Amino acid sequence: MNTRSMIFTLYGDYIRHYGSEIWIGSLIRLLKEFGHNEQAVRAAISRMSKQGWIQSTKRGNKSYYVLTEQGSNRIEEAAKRIFKLNQPSWDGKWRILMYSIPEEIRQVRDELRQELVWSGFGSLSNSSWISPNPLEKQVYDMISKYDIKSYVNFFIADYDGPNEKKHLVESCWDLQEINERYGEFISKYSQKYIIDKNKIEKGEMTDGQCFVERTILVHEYRKFLFVDPGLPQELLPDKWLGDSAASLFSQYYKEIAEPAGRFFEEIFKEGNEINKRDGDHDFLTHPLIID
Template identity: 70%
Template sequence: MNTRSMIFTLYGDYIRHYGNKIWIGSLISLLKEFGHNEQAVRAAISRMYKQGWVESKKKGNKSYYFLTERGEKRMEEAAERIFKFNPEDWDGKWRMLMYTIPETKRNARDEFRKELVWSGFGAMSTSTWISPNNLEKQVRDLIEKYEIETYVDFFVSEYKGPNDSRELVEKCWNLDEINEKYNEFITYYSQKYVIDKNKIQRGDMSDAECFVERTNLVHEYRKFLFVDPGLPEQLLPDKWLGSHAGSLFSEYYRELAEPASRFFEKVFEDGNELKHKDKAYNAMEHPLIME
């Protein structure tokens, strides 16, 4: 797996709950469990630093890395976005965004487009994007972030046909492809869950192994943030597998949560301070978990 992506997963699922800061030595020790060597970890964290995701701080001869405001915001957005798998009732309205961003702002335009996909918008055309979800705040933040107020128009409207809303969805998202990804997740992890649950109950699975499996599980599940727009139930196909995948994730995560956290803390306390752990944090109540 990509070292940089795994570091993001560790920040999102662990580090941000422990003061949002970690000694590079601890990060290297954690990533070794996944087969990433020291050189790869240092290169990845350096790249994240240059991209503005993390900042560094020296304490004695040790270097510590913590998420920037931008990085923290992205982690919070990701946690909130997870609730798309259990969406609220649809208000029947569509959010439509249109833009004519000039070639002189090409980089901003490309980044803006990626952010729209991340937020759950679907493309009707190159410069016209829609979503049934209430994303007004995200849109305002993005327009301000990329300084493109002059080039963007945003509407909240009703769809009057001539087709129905589900046909509109089919034009903008390939739900069959997304559903197949859910099916692959369920097929692989349902069997793995049963095997690991039995191993844990027999005491045949170490805390380190649980840490690896929990991190891998979150890493794979969070990929749906990039492909599933989180449509309201009214717009989903009858045999949608998103909820099934979410329930499987929740059950598997709960089995792994406590031993995985024990291992993380054992590694973390060497070079870091556990006193910075968020007292309200409980791995069994992870924001990804569906009740």
């Protein structure tokens, strides 16, 4: 598992509930549970800082890393999509973003495409992207972030054929492949859920093991944010497995959330106590909130 990606998972599932800030020593200790060494953690943190997701602060000779506004917005958006309960009803409208970004800033174009995919847009053509979801804020945030106002046009429109909406959806997203991936998730984690549930009931699973399993569960489920556009129910095929996967995720998560949270809090507070002994008396903890 990629170190940088695991750090994003930890910020999203744990650290954001503690003021979005953590001592680097605690982060290194937590990631050691997954086989990541100190050098890999520091390299990943440095990269995330350069990309604007986090920023460092110093107290004494200790380094802390807190989410930036950009990082916090991304984490909160991801959390809402991961822990969503119900898909809102569709207003029948399509959001269409069209751009013509010059070759000399193609890096911006490439990054914009990645952002669009992550937000749930589908590519209708090389420079035309659509979504049935109300993503106006995300679109204008991207336009501002990349300073591309002069190169884009954004529409909210109806689809008037000549084909059915199903044909439009199939042109932009491979729902069969996504459904197969959901099936694989269900097959794997339905068995793990039963096994771990029995272990917890018998007291055969430590808090540390629950922390590892909860983090991996969220980490794996979070990958669907990059492939599933979150289409309204009206546009989904019959026998869609996304809802069943979401239900399984929620049940499994709730089963291991409390002991996993205890383990995280123990490491988090150990770092706090170490730093207090070293003279960092202004570092505050925050209560854990489990979605």
